[in-house]
Amino acid sequence: MTGQPGASRNVVVLGGGLAGVACAQRLGDEGVGVTLVDRNDYHQFQPLLYQVATAQLPAEDIARPHRVIFRDHPTVEVRTAHVTDLDVADLGVTLADGEKITGSHLVIAAGAQPEYFGVPGAAEHAFPLYSVADAERLRIHVQDVLRAVSEGQLDENALDIVVVGGGPTGVEITGALTELMTALATMERIPASGKIFLIDRGSRLLGAFSDRSHKYAYDRLSEQGAEPRLDTGVASVHADRVELEDGTAIPTRTVIWGGGESAAxxxxxxxxxxxxxxxxxxxxxxxxxxxxxxxxxxxxxxxIPARHGATLPQLGSVAQQSGEWSAGNILRERSGQPTKPFHYKDKGIMAMIGRNAAVAEVGKHRHQVDGPLAFAAWLGVHAMLLSGVHSKVDAFMSWAWDYFERDHAAIVEWSARPKRIVWGDEPADAPHISAGRKTSGDSPPAAGDS
Ligand SMILES: Cc1cc2nc3c(=O)[nH]c(=O)nc-3n(C[C@H](O)[C@H](O)[C@H](O)COP(=O)(O)OP(=O)(O)OC[C@H]3O[C@@H](n4cnc5c(N)ncnc54)[C@H](O)[C@@H]3O)c2cc1C
Structure with missing residues (x-):
C-alpha cells in the first residue's frame, strides 16, 4: 500500500468463483480494499455438481456463502448483485439497479456459461450442468421421471437419458447416472436401469487425455452399462427425443448438456x-x-497464453492460480513494480468415471494412473481447490474416502436425504440456494439463482 495513484480505491472483482475468491483473498491478506460482486451469495464448487445432480450430495454441501469465506478479511466487501455491464475504461461494473462501482483495478472473473453451438432446441430442452441451480433442476427432473415410471405413469423407456459431450463433465455424470440407475433397478425401485447414451462428435472420450485414458473411460462406462456413441454430433434436441447427425434419433425426456462452454x-x-x-x-x-x-x-x-501459441484449459487449478496471480500483479503495480507473467503449476488432469474408477494424468510427463491411485490424485487436487473456500477440508477427505470405498448399491436411498459431508458448519452459514427457473443467460436471475 503505497501512495501510487488509485491505491486508496478498492479493487473491483467481478465473480466469486475459484478465480475471484483467490484474487480477493490474496488482496485481503495484504489489507487491500476489495469489492467483490457476484449474483449469488455463495461460491459453488463445480467439480462436485454431478454428485448433487445424482442425489449423492445435498446442494448446500458444495456451496459456501461468500460472507463466511471472507469472514476474516475485513477489507473485502461482498456485494450480491447481478452485473449488467462492464465499464472497462472506468475500471468498474454496472449493477442491475443502475449503480456503478469503479475501482483502482477491475478483475474480470465472471466464469463461463454452457455453449450450445446453435444446436436447435438445446437451450430450451437440454439440462446444462454449470451451477448448483442447474444440478438441482436436473436432480428434481430425474427424480420426477423415476417416480412416474415406478408408479406406472410413464413406461420404462422414459428412463433413457442422453448425455451430450464426452469430456470430463459428460463422462462423470454418465458414470454417476449408470451407477445410480443400476443400483435402483437392482433394488427393484424401478423396473429397469434404462440406457444412458453418451454422444460425442469426436472419436474418443476424454479428448484431452492420453489414448490409454480414452480406452479406460470407454471400457469402464460400457461395463457399467452406458452406451457411448462417438463420431456423431447432435443435430437437434426436442422435448421427447434427440436427433443425431447420422440420421438416427433417440427417444428421451432427459438430455444433459456437457457439450462445451463459452465466457459469461x-x-x-x-x-x-x-x-x-x-x-x-x-x-x-x-x-x-x-x-x-x-x-x-x-x-x-x-x-490465458500457454506454450506454443496454445491457451490454458478451463480448469479449477488454472482459475485459482490465475486469480491469485492477478492479485500479486495488482500488489506489484500498487508498489510501483513491474507485473510478472503468469506461471501455471500444472497439477495434471483427472476425471472420475465412477466409484473405484478414475483416471489421472499427473506430473510433467503426464504419467497416467487409474483406479485407487487416480482417485487419490483427484482427491489431493480437489482438496487443494476446496481449501480456498472451505476451512474444513479434512471433512471432505473423509467423506471422499468413504464414498470411494462404499458399495453403491447398498447405500442408494433415492427418496431419503443424500449423505452429507459433515462440515460441522453453523446452520446460519447455509447459502441461499434455489433451483429457480432454467437460465444461464444474462438477465437478472431470481435471488439465489445462478
Ligand atoms: C460440471 C463441471 C465439472 C468440473 N470439474 C472440474 C474438475 O473436476 N477439476 C477441475 O479442475 N475443474 C473442473 N471444472 C472447471 C472448474 O470448475 C472451472 O474452471 C472453475 O470453477 C472456473 O472458475 P472461475 O472462477 O473462473 O469461474 P466460476 O467458478 O464459474 O465463477 C464465476 C462467478 O461469476 C459470477 N458471475 C458471472 N456473471 C455474473 C454477472 N453478470 N453478475 C454477477 N455475477 C456473475 C457467477 O455467479 C460465478 O460465481 C468443472 C466445471 C464444471 C462446469
Whole structure:
C-alpha cells in the first residue's frame, strides 16, 4: 500500500468463483480494499455438481456463502448483485439497479456459461450442468421421471437419458447416472436401469487425455452399462427425443448438456473488450488486457497464453492460480513494480468415471494412473481447490474416502436425504440456494439463482 495513484480505491472483482475468491483473498491478506460482486451469495464448487445432480450430495454441501469465506478479511466487501455491464475504461461494473462501482483495478472473473453451438432446441430442452441451480433442476427432473415410471405413469423407456459431450463433465455424470440407475433397478425401485447414451462428435472420450485414458473411460462406462456413441454430433434436441447427425434419433425426456462452454454473457457483451476463442478475454502473459490499463481477466473468462501459441484449459487449478496471480500483479503495480507473467503449476488432469474408477494424468510427463491411485490424485487436487473456500477440508477427505470405498448399491436411498459431508458448519452459514427457473443467460436471475 503505497501512495501510487488509485491505491486508496478498492479493487473491483467481478465473480466469486475459484478465480475471484483467490484474487480477493490474496488482496485481503495484504489489507487491500476489495469489492467483490457476484449474483449469488455463495461460491459453488463445480467439480462436485454431478454428485448433487445424482442425489449423492445435498446442494448446500458444495456451496459456501461468500460472507463466511471472507469472514476474516475485513477489507473485502461482498456485494450480491447481478452485473449488467462492464465499464472497462472506468475500471468498474454496472449493477442491475443502475449503480456503478469503479475501482483502482477491475478483475474480470465472471466464469463461463454452457455453449450450445446453435444446436436447435438445446437451450430450451437440454439440462446444462454449470451451477448448483442447474444440478438441482436436473436432480428434481430425474427424480420426477423415476417416480412416474415406478408408479406406472410413464413406461420404462422414459428412463433413457442422453448425455451430450464426452469430456470430463459428460463422462462423470454418465458414470454417476449408470451407477445410480443400476443400483435402483437392482433394488427393484424401478423396473429397469434404462440406457444412458453418451454422444460425442469426436472419436474418443476424454479428448484431452492420453489414448490409454480414452480406452479406460470407454471400457469402464460400457461395463457399467452406458452406451457411448462417438463420431456423431447432435443435430437437434426436442422435448421427447434427440436427433443425431447420422440420421438416427433417440427417444428421451432427459438430455444433459456437457457439450462445451463459452465466457459469461456479460463478458462477451462488454463494449471495448476484445474477446477471442470461446468469447473469452484474450489476456497478455501477465493476465492484463492489451490497451486497457488496470483491467485483468482470469479463470474461465480468459484465454490465458500457454506454450506454443496454445491457451490454458478451463480448469479449477488454472482459475485459482490465475486469480491469485492477478492479485500479486495488482500488489506489484500498487508498489510501483513491474507485473510478472503468469506461471501455471500444472497439477495434471483427472476425471472420475465412477466409484473405484478414475483416471489421472499427473506430473510433467503426464504419467497416467487409474483406479485407487487416480482417485487419490483427484482427491489431493480437489482438496487443494476446496481449501480456498472451505476451512474444513479434512471433512471432505473423509467423506471422499468413504464414498470411494462404499458399495453403491447398498447405500442408494433415492427418496431419503443424500449423505452429507459433515462440515460441522453453523446452520446460519447455509447459502441461499434455489433451483429457480432454467437460465444461464444474462438477465437478472431470481435471488439465489445462478
Ligand atoms: C460440471 C463441471 C465439472 C468440473 N470439474 C472440474 C474438475 O473436476 N477439476 C477441475 O479442475 N475443474 C473442473 N471444472 C472447471 C472448474 O470448475 C472451472 O474452471 C472453475 O470453477 C472456473 O472458475 P472461475 O472462477 O473462473 O469461474 P466460476 O467458478 O464459474 O465463477 C464465476 C462467478 O461469476 C459470477 N458471475 C458471472 N456473471 C455474473 C454477472 N453478470 N453478475 C454477477 N455475477 C456473475 C457467477 O455467479 C460465478 O460465481 C468443472 C466445471 C464444471 C462446469
Amino acid at each position: 454473457p456479460v463478458v462477451q457483451a462488454a463494449a471495448g473488450l476484445k474477446t477471442g476463442r470461446g468469447g473469452r478475454v484474450d489476456v497478455l502473459p501477465d493476465l492484463t488486457v492489451a490497451g486497457l490499463p488496470g483491467v485483468y481477466a482470469v479463470g474461465d473468462a480468459a484465454n
